[in-house]
Amino acid sequence: xxxxxxxxxxxxxxxxxxxxxxxxxxxxxxxxxxxxxxxxxxxxxxxxxxxxxxxxxxxxxxxxxxxxxxxxxxxxxxxxxxxxxxxxxxxxxxxxxxxxxxxxxxxxxxxxxxxxxxxxxxxxxxxxxxxxxxxxxxxxxxxxxxxxxxxxxxxxxxxxxxxxxxxxxxxxxxxxxxxxxxxxxxxxxxxxxxxxxxxxxxxxxxxxxxxxxxxxxxxxxxxxxxxxxxxxxxxxxxxxxxxxxxxxxxxxxxxxxxxxxxxxxxxxxxxxxxxxxxxxxxxxxxxxxxxxxxxxxxxxxxxxxxxxxxxxxxxxxxxxxxxxxxxxxxxxxxxxxxxxxxxxxxxxxxxxxx
Amino acid sequence: xxxxxxxxxxxxxxxxxxxxxxxxxxxxxxxxxxxxxxxxxxxxxxxxxxxxxxxxxxxxxxxxxxxxxxxxxxxxxxxxxxxxxxxxxxxxxxxxxxxxxxxxxxxxxxxxxxxxxxxxxxxxxxxxxxxxxxxxxxxxxxxxxxxxxxxxxxxxxxxxxxxxxxxxxxxxxxxxxxxxxxxxxxxxxxxxxxxxxxxxxxxxxxxxxxxxxxxxxxxxxxxxxxxxxxxxxxxxxxxxxxxxxxxxxxxxxxxxxxxxxxxxxxxxxxxxxxxxxxxxxxxxxxxxxxxxxxxxxxxxxxxxxxxxxxxxxxxxxxxxxxxxxxxxxxxxxxxxxxxxxxxxxxxxxxxxxxxxxxxxxxxxxxxxxxxxxxxxxxxxxxxx
Numbered sequence: 001x002x003x004x005x006x007x008x009x010x011x012x013x014x015x016x017x018x019x020x021x022x023x024x025x026x027x028x029x030x031x032x033x034x035x036x037x038x039x040x041x042x043x044x045x046x047x048x049x050x051x052x053x054x055x056x057x058x059x060x061x062x063x064x065x066x067x068x069x070x071x072x073x074x075x076x077x078x079x080x081x082x083x084x085x086x087x088x089x090x091x092x093x094x095x096x097x098x099x100x101x102x103x104x105x106x107x108x109x110x111x112x113x114x115x116x117x118x119x120x121x122x123x124x125x126x127x128x129x130x131x132x133x134x135x136x137x138x139x140x141x142x143x144x145x146x147x148x149x150x151x152x153x154x155x156x157x158x159x160x161x162x163x164x165x166x167x168x169x170x171x172x173x174x175x176x177x178x179x180x181x182x183x184x185x186x187x188x189x190x191x192x193x194x195x196x197x198x199x200x201x202x203x204x205x206x207x208x209x210x211x212x213x214x215x216x217x218x219x220x221x222x223x224x225x226x227x228x229x230x231x232x233x234x235x236x237x238x239x240x241x242x243x244x245x246x247x248x249x250x251x252x253x254x255x256x257x258x259x260x261x262x263x264x265x266x267x268x269x270x271x272x273x274x275x276x277x278x279x280x281x282x283x284x285x286x287x288x289x290x291x292x293x294x295x296x297x298x299x300x301x302x303x304x305x306x307x308x309x310x311x312x313x314x315x316x317x318x319x320x321x322x323x324x325x326x327x328x329x330x331x332x333x334x335x336x337x338x339x340x341x342x343x344x345x346x347x348x349x350x351x352x353x354x
Numbered sequence: 355x356x357x358x359x360x361x362x363x364x365x366x367x368x369x370x371x372x373x374x375x376x377x378x379x380x381x382x383x384x385x386x387x388x389x390x391x392x393x394x395x396x397x398x399x400x401x402x403x404x405x406x407x408x409x410x411x412x413x414x415x416x417x418x419x420x421x422x423x424x425x426x427x428x429x430x431x432x433x434x435x436x437x438x439x440x441x442x443x444x445x446x447x448x449x450x451x452x453x454x455x456x457x458x459x460x461x462x463x464x465x466x467x468x469x470x471x472x473x474x475x476x477x478x479x480x481x482x483x484x485x486x487x488x489x490x491x492x493x494x495x496x497x498x499x500x501x502x503x504x505x506x507x508x509x510x511x512x513x514x515x516x517x518x519x520x521x522x523x524x525x526x527x528x529x530x531x532x533x534x535x536x537x538x539x540x541x542x543x544x545x546x547x548x549x550x551x552x553x554x555x556x557x558x559x560x561x562x563x564x565x566x567x568x569x570x571x572x573x574x575x576x577x578x579x580x581x582x583x584x585x586x587x588x589x590x591x592x593x594x595x596x597x598x599x600x601x602x603x604x605x606x607x608x609x610x611x612x613x614x615x616x617x618x619x620x621x622x623x624x625x626x627x628x629x630x631x632x633x634x635x636x637x638x639x640x641x642x643x644x645x646x647x648x649x650x651x652x653x654x655x656x657x658x659x660x661x662x663x664x665x666x667x668x669x670x671x672x673x674x675x676x677x678x679x680x681x682x683x684x685x686x687x688x689x690x691x692x693x694x695x696x697x698x699x700x701x702x703x704x705x706x707x708x709x710x711x712x713x714x715x716x717x718x719x720x721x722x723x724x725x726x727x728x729x730x731x732x733x734x735x736x737x738x
Contacts, residue, residue, distance in 0.1 A: 070568035070569070070570065070571075071539075071568055177657045177658075179657060180657070207424040207425055207595060207658070208424070208595055208596075208597075208636060208639045208640055209424060209635055209636065209639045209653055209654035209658075210424075210653070210657065211639065211653075212638070212639035212640075212641075212651035212652065212653035212654075213653040213655075215641070215651055216650060216651055216653060219650070234568065234569065235569075236569065236643060237640070237641040237642060237643045238641055240641065240643065240647060241641035241647065241648070241651065260647070261647075264643065264647075274570060275569060275570060276643065277573075278569045278570045278572065278573035279569055279598065279643050280572075280573075280576065280596065280598030280599050280601065280602040281598055281601060281602070281642075281643065281644045282597040282598045282600075282601045282625065282637065282640060282642060282644075283601055283625060283644060284601045284602075284604075284621040284622050284625050285622070285625070285626075286644065287601070287602060292573060292577075294573060294574060294577065295570045295574075297524075298538045298540060298541065298571070299538075299568075
């Protein structure tokens with residue numbers, strides 16, 4: 001889609017989001033290409049991995065946006081662009097009225113109080129040689145913030161907030177289980193009372209019973225502290241549970257963006273339909289009665305993505321126009337956008353007889 | 355079970371309190387695989403790790419058993435035990451594993467090597483780390499095939515190409531010479547499946563075969579496994595933490611907790627009327643796409659126990675919301691795995707009527723919620 005942020009579909013998204021509050025984060029035309037270099041003496045660019053291409057979306061204050069897609073679709077790159085851990089190739093990111101697209105790291109530092117990240121792997125994201133107290137208290141040190149009640153008390157309050165024993169202040173990460181470590185990571189994220197939290201696969205490394213505990217915790221914290229989340233996950237059921245609006249990504253593009261209820265009930269993009277139909281259902285009775293759409297082959301390489309609609313190589317509805325003209329992300333119903341020439345119009349119940 | 359195990363159910367019904375399989379002595383069983391009272395313990399500096407502690411199950415040809423549980427519940431240790439892969443570790447294994455009339459725990463290493471990859475084979479979780487990066491995939495598949503079959507290199511190569519083609523790898527004749535890094539994750543898992551099937555095994559163990567894969571690829575691999583099972587008639591054990599995968603593939607389900615079976619029965623029974631509070635917890639923890647969005651998940655409190663200091667009595671009691679209803683028995687007594695309905699076994703101190711009542715009144719409405727498609731359902735339809 002080439003519409004500028006002020007016109008067309010992007011406005012529709014802002015309008016849809018504005019119902020819940022002001023846009024805290026506005027992303028327009030966001031692009032990230034990683035150059036592929038060859039040669040030792042004469043290094044030259046031979047191509048680019050088009051990890052993220054022309055993303056437009058807004059996140060309203062207090063809402064949760066879910067980003068779903070398969071590996072390699074650019075969802076993690078998007079998360080890193082939003083937190084400015086990566087430098088965007090093109091486009092604009094406006095956070096809370098500030099254009100943060102090309103801020104240098106020094107200029108970004110004060111804003112890092114407001115934008116924090118939860119990482120996927122609770123084993124590699126905590127320094128094994130630091131105590132819990134020092135890990136959770138690190139944001140205060142780095143930002144030179146002196147909490148009113150002192151660092152130690154504040155850290156203990158945070159540990160209590162995420163459901164850990166505050167007396168475990170002096171323990172090391174290896175003394176905790178995976179779910180508890182993820183709670184430590186969340187406590188660290190919350191230390192500076194951020195406005196926006198980007199959570200990259202916050203529960204995918206956890207067992208199912210622990211996963212539910214952490215999801216509930218994230219929801220409670222959102223209610224309590226008025227947080228705004230961007231949750232990146234590959235698990236469609238987790239995203240449905242936690243997100244208000246959901247963006248489905250395929251090969252670096254958003255192919256569908258809608259409220260959770262709309263997206264999971266009446267998916268419009270064939271890729272979303274295929275994704276939903278592929279999730280195994282914990283109900284042996286439905287076995288054999290469900291129509292599963294089997295996508296052929298693998299996701300094409302983002303180094304050389306298919307022209308026009310990037311999904312046409314695997315789509316069962318593809319026609320000539322899909323190979324020549326890129327479908328815009330258009331609003332098909334209020335707040336429901338999909339980028340497809342031949343959007344689906346079936347209720348998902350046809351796929352999941354219950 | 356739903357598909358019938360007449361001699362065994364008859365036995366158990368006469369003596370419902372007897373531990374399962376107690377009526378059977380060490381005579382060779384009729385099923386393809388029967389595991390009896392398996393214990394796999396690892397002595398460590400910190401104490402004895404009871405990874406598997408008194409596990410019994412059986413599986414016949416053409417059937418699929420799903421083993422579910424959280425990490426550390428002993429699922430993988432059990433499957434490695436069946437393959438004899440604890441050889442060379444300090445594992446202490448007792449009990450019996452019968453495969454097609456042959457007892458494996460007491461058999462020689464040489465005999466296990468003949469069976470492994472031939473009669474029993476395994477698909478591992480992570481295809482990238484289980485394939486050797488230095489050899490072409492064709493060489494790796496041919497190696498297993500030629501060890502167990504006296505065939506020429508050419509014949510093995512032809513067989514390998516057929517297999518790769520069968521598991522859905524395009525241009526198998528050229529890709530047979532490619533190396534693992536040239537394949538995508540889903541394609542690598544297909545290579546693993548081709549390798550596992552190379553000797554037409556009677557028992558295929560798939561340890562989290564789709565955990566590392568994306569959902570659309572997972573669907574392809576699950577379809578492939580069930581197609582191949584129908585074609586080759588093998589028995590399949592699928593080990594997973596994903597109840598959705600189990601519901602999709604398994605005929606029988608074994609739910610493990612802290613090295614023990616807590617519930618065992620047909621998939622239809624276990625999903626329709628689970629009898630163990632741990633199974634309820636697993637179902638309640640899962641956000642489900644086939645139901646209306648739930649406001650809140652119902653997690654299991656606490657964390658899985660250490661296998662060195664397993665809680666006394668019922669190992670699940672510190673996390674169980676109903677432990678106080680057993681009058682202290684759950685902390686003192688290990689609940690036996692008892693048959694509560696035809697072919698449905700569970701290990702819990704609560705009376706079966708109390709559990710049925712709790713499930714129907716308290717848990718089921720929360721776990722299953724309302725179906726989003728009630729309006730569109732034809733009368734009389736619905737989940738049974």
